[in-house]
Amino acid sequence: xxxxxxxxxxxxxxxxxxxxxxxxxxxxxxxxxxxxxxxxxxxxxxxxxxxxxxxxxxxxxxxxxxxxxxxxxxxxxxxxxxxxxxxxxxxxxxxxxxxxxxxxxxxxxxxxxxxxxxxxxxxxxxxxxxxxxxxxxxxxxxxxxxxxxxxxxxxxxxxxxxxxxxxxxxxxxxxxxxxxxxxxxxxxxxxxxxxxxxxxxxxxxxxxxxxxxxxxxxxxxxxxxxxxxxxxxxxxxxxxxxxxxxxxxxxxxxxxxxxxxxxxxxxxxxxxxxxxxxxxxxxxxxxxxxxxxxxxxxxxxxxxxxxxxxxxxxxxxxxxxxxxxxxxxxxxxxxxxxxxxxxxxxxxxxxxxxxxxxxxxxxxxxxxxxxxxxxxxxx
Amino acid sequence: xxxxxxxxxxxxxxxxxxxxxxxxxxxxxxxxxxxxxxxxxxxxxxxxxxxxxxxxxxxxxxxxxxxxxxxxxxxxxxxxxxxxxxxxxxxxxxxxxxxxxxxxxxxxxxxxxxxxxxxxxxxxxxxxxxxxxxxxxxxxxxxxxxxxxxxxxxxxxxxxxxxxxxxxxxxxxxxxxxxxxxxxxxxxxxxxx
Numbered sequence: 233x234x235x236x237x238x239x240x241x242x243x244x245x246x247x248x249x250x251x252x253x254x255x256x257x258x259x260x261x262x263x264x265x266x267x268x269x270x271x272x273x274x275x276x277x278x279x280x281x282x283x284x285x286x287x288x289x290x291x292x293x294x295x296x297x298x299x300x301x302x303x304x305x306x307x308x309x310x311x312x313x314x315x316x317x318x319x320x321x322x323x324x325x326x327x328x329x330x331x332x333x334x335x336x337x338x339x340x341x342x343x344x345x346x347x348x349x350x351x352x353x354x355x356x357x358x359x360x361x362x363x364x365x366x367x368x369x370x371x372x373x374x375x376x377x378x379x380x381x382x383x384x385x386x387x388x389x390x391x392x393x394x395x396x397x398x399x400x401x402x403x404x405x406x407x408x409x410x411x412x413x414x415x416x417x418x419x420x421x422x423x424x425x426x427x428x429x430x431x432x433x434x435x436x437x438x439x440x441x442x443x444x445x446x447x448x449x450x451x452x453x454x455x456x457x458x459x460x461x462x463x464x465x466x467x468x469x470x471x472x473x474x475x476x477x478x479x480x481x482x483x484x485x486x487x488x489x490x491x492x493x494x495x496x497x498x499x500x501x502x503x504x505x506x507x508x509x510x511x512x513x514x515x516x517x518x519x520x521x522x523x524x525x526x527x528x529x530x531x532x533x534x535x536x537x538x539x540x541x542x543x544x545x546x547x548x549x550x551x552x553x554x555x556x557x558x559x560x561x562x563x564x565x566x567x568x569x570x571x572x573x574x575x576x577x578x579x580x581x582x583x584x585x586x587x588x589x590x591x592x593x594x595x596x597x598x599x600x601x602x603x604x605x606x607x608x609x610x611x
Numbered sequence: 612x613x614x615x616x617x618x619x620x621x622x623x624x625x626x627x628x629x630x631x632x633x634x635x636x637x638x639x640x641x642x643x644x645x646x647x648x649x650x651x652x653x654x655x656x657x658x659x660x661x662x663x664x665x666x667x668x669x670x671x672x673x674x675x676x677x678x679x680x681x682x683x684x685x686x687x688x689x690x691x692x693x694x695x696x697x698x699x700x701x702x703x704x705x706x707x708x709x710x711x712x713x714x715x716x717x718x719x720x721x722x723x724x725x726x727x728x729x730x731x732x733x734x735x736x737x738x739x740x741x742x743x744x745x746x747x748x749x750x751x752x753x754x755x756x757x758x759x760x761x762x763x764x765x766x767x768x769x770x771x772x773x774x775x776x777x778x779x780x781x782x783x784x785x786x787x788x789x790x791x792x793x794x795x796x797x798x799x800x801x802x803x804x
Contacts, residue, residue, distance in 0.1 A: 545666075564673060565683045571629065571651065576673045577662055594659050601666040609669060 234310045234317055236292045240265045242332060245365055249327075255352035258341060262366055263288050263325040263332035267308060268316030270370070275610070277372045278319045279363060280304065281380035281387035284455070284516050285508055287331035290323035291316075306591045313600035318607045319376065327362050328354040328515045336511035337438065347511075349435025354515055356383070356523045360390045367398065376606060378542075379403030381588035382555065383516070386523045389563070392540040393525055401606060402542040403599075406552055406588040408559035409533050409566070410524035415554065418458055419517040422451035426510045435511050444510045449501035451513055456500050461551035461584030469493035533566040543573035545602050547595065549587040550580045575602075615783040616721045616796055617643050620695060623719055623776065623800050624650065628690035631655065631714065633677055633707075634697030637664035655681075678703055681710040692718040696796075699723060699754040708770055712803045717775065721798045724779065726759030726791040743782075744795040760791040767801060776800035 242263050249257040265288045270277060280290050282303070291308040294300035308314045308321050325333040328351060336351040343350075367375065378391040378399050385407025392402040411419070426432060429447030433440050460468075472492040473481055489495045529535035544567055548560035557578050567574040579595045581587040587595065617640055624630060626648040632641050635654025638661075644650055653671040656662050665672035673683065678701060692715030694707070699722050701707050711718045723744035724730075733740035739749040747754065758766075760779060767774055779786045779794030786794040 561683060568653070568673075568683055569685060569688070573671055574653075574673070575666060575671050576675075577666075578674045580659075594663075597663055598666060601663050605667060605669045 236267055236309045236316060237269060238265060238267055238292045238295070240288070240295060243366060243369060245362070245369075247365075249358070249362065249365075251352055251358050252355040253353050257327075257334070257352060260327055260334035260362070261332070261338075262327065262334075262362060264366065265289055265291075265302075265323045267291050267321040267323075268319055270320040270372070274370075274372050275374065275376060276318065276320050277367075277370070277375050278314060278321045279367070279375050279378045279391075280308070280321055280323050281359075281363075281378065281384035281391075282323065282326065283380065283382040283384045284513075284520070285504065286384075287329065288323040288325040288333075289331070290321065303589060306589075307596070307599065313596050314603050315607070319603065322366075322370075324363055324366060326354075326359050326516075328512060328519075330509035330512040335509065336435070336515070337509055346436075346438040348438055349511070351511060351515065353518055355519055356386050356390050357394060359387055359519070360394050363387070363391070364395055364398065373398065375399045376610070377401035377403055377603075379405070380407070381405040382407055382585065383520055386520070389537075390523075390525065392542040392544070393536060396539045396541045399542045401545065401602075402540070403545045403547075403602070404560070404563060405547040406549055406555055406560075406585055407563075408555040409526060409562050411521055412559075416521050418454060419521055422454050423514055423517055425450035425454070426514060429510075432510065435514075437510070443505070445505045448505040448508060448510050448513060449498075451501075451510075452504035452508075453497045453501040456497060458554045459584060459586045461553065461582060463551065464583050465493060467582075469496060533562060534569040537563075537566050537572065538570055540567075540570070540572055544575070546574065546576045547588075547598065548576075548578050549584070549595075550578060551582055552585045552587065554585040614639070614696075615780055616695060616798060618783075619778050619780060619785075619798050620644075620693060620719050620721065621647050623717075624648070624691050624693075626650065629688070630691050630693065631684065631689040632693045632695065633681075633711070634694065634700070635661075635665065635670075635672065637661045638668045638670045638672065640693070640695060641665075641670050642668050677701055677707055680706060681714050684714040686713055687716055689715045690717065691715055694718065695721045696723065699756045699758065702755055704756055704766070705770060708766070708772065712772060712801065715802075717800060717802050719798065719800050720763070721796060722758060722763070723754075724760050724791065724794050724797045725757040726761060727781070727795045728792050729795075731792075742795065760794060760797045763797065763799060767799070771804045772801045773804040774799055774801055 246259050286303045289302050291302035291305045325331045328335045336347045340347045378388045380388045385404035426447035429444030431442040432444040469492045474492050474495045525536040526533040548557040564576045581592045630650045630652040632654045635656050655673050657676045662674045692711050730740035778798040779790035780796045
């Protein structure tokens with residue numbers, strides 16, 4: 233088996249970027265990682281769009297930190313479902329994120345200080361525009377596939393709508409055509425945790441040399457609950473108490489950590505608050521809230537998807553209560569109404585929303601079959 | 612494997628038409644159909660491994676339980692809806708038949724004929740039949756309904772369905788003499804009246 237061929241680049245775009253909000257961003261950088269090799273016809277490129285807290289680092293060990301393995305390493309690589317011996321995979325860090333692409337932590341050329349609160353609000357459509365410019369720079373006229381899970385699936389869908397001629401296959405996993413009121417409510421709680429942290433300083437905390445750590449931690453704890461299924465949590469933690477060996481299993485009647493699930497959530501929140509930027513969390517959750525391609529078509533998703541030419545694969549997971557199968561079926565129904573090419577798989581996996589990152593055999597066999605078929609059809 | 616009913620069903624489907632195959636299995640029929648004539652088709656299937664086979668074949672397949680109805684599909688959105696050897700596995704028989712004729716301008720239903728003489732003989736001798744068209748034991752069959760050609764005709768009439776055409780087969784050959792006795796596989800082409 234051949235090795236994963238990984239390369240990382242920061243690509244500068246000097247041309248100003250008009251955003252959906254009306255703001256214009258003068259120049260920006262995008263960090264990308266690529267895996268495998270672009271073929272001479274530049275027809276084997278697969279763009280992988282990331283979800284909320286991920287980055288360009290999709291597969292293999294991070295060149296800067298070998299312990300940090302890419303978030304979709306189980307999916308992408310030589311001999312894996314998306315076989316990098318056949319496909320050239322691109323992972324791109326979204327604009328506004330905190331892993332090297334221009335974002336709130338970057339220096340605002342107008343002031344010489346970090347953007348902070350002045351970084352404009354970004355939408356899924358804006359990201360897709362930056363990714364299309366990236367494709368132009370790489371000389372890729374048409375992607376073999378654009379794919380993603382959750383927020384990444386929204387980007388893939390937006391690709392098929394905004395650039396119908398530039399994408400052969402659109403793969404939308406554990407995603408939704410728009411957030412529900414409940415989804416937005418969870419995001420609002422998360423944002424409020426950050427906004428009300430005394431160290432937030434209206435988003436300009438960088439100049440105070442602090443970070444709104446407790447807000448970020450809380451935000452992550454709320455989010456994390458929604459990524460797991462009830463059954464999964466019950467199986468992992470149940471009502472187990474957090475006790476050192478030999479200590480009594482009686483209640484302590486305090487508000488310190490009592491149950492194991494509390495300890496787990498605090499740990500996840502703590503870890504997250506150390507590597508993720510609070511302003512980015514605000515921006516990305518807002519991009520999730522705003523995504524609604526049907527909005528411009530009086531709520532008709534079918535009309536929003538009318539021009540798509542890509543062949544779709546839509547995948548949902550039965551225990552995903554953040555974006556449950558019904559939300560994926562809305563996408564499928566709209567595509568069917570348009571007589572578009574679409575396949576839909578509903579994977580009976582126990583892991584909730586996070587299943588799209590995990591190694592479920594039915595799910596991985598499906599993606600493998602889809603990409604194998606794509607590869608065969610192109611030969 | 613090319614099943615006996617594939618050819619007969621394909622004959623009733625027009626080139627360049629919109630086709631929905633309910634309970635499409637591993638996609639063999641849709642693959643066969645697409646080799647015979649250009650059509651635009653989707654399959655619907657619940658079983659994971661069969662959905663996978665369809666994806667392998669490059670077919671459009673929607674994973675869904677037919678018992679839940681066909682809410683994903685609009686009225687009259689297909690020229691032909693195929694329900695091939697699937698009706699007998701469905702609990703909500705009337706509901707699926709109503710849904711099939713709602714979604715399709717025409718529908719093709721095929722099912723094993725319980726009225727075949729060999730089945731009657733087996734039951735007459737006190738055993739549930741096991742044959743080429745009913746190849747399961749009573750305790751492991753996926754079939755939850757057994758019906759005959761005459762039963763289907765009666766139900767179609769009760770539901771106000773129009774039988775446009777029918778073809779009763781045995782071992783791939785059409786049976787015209789006493790089809791409910793000598794046919795093992797029934798095909799009906801129906802629509803709303």
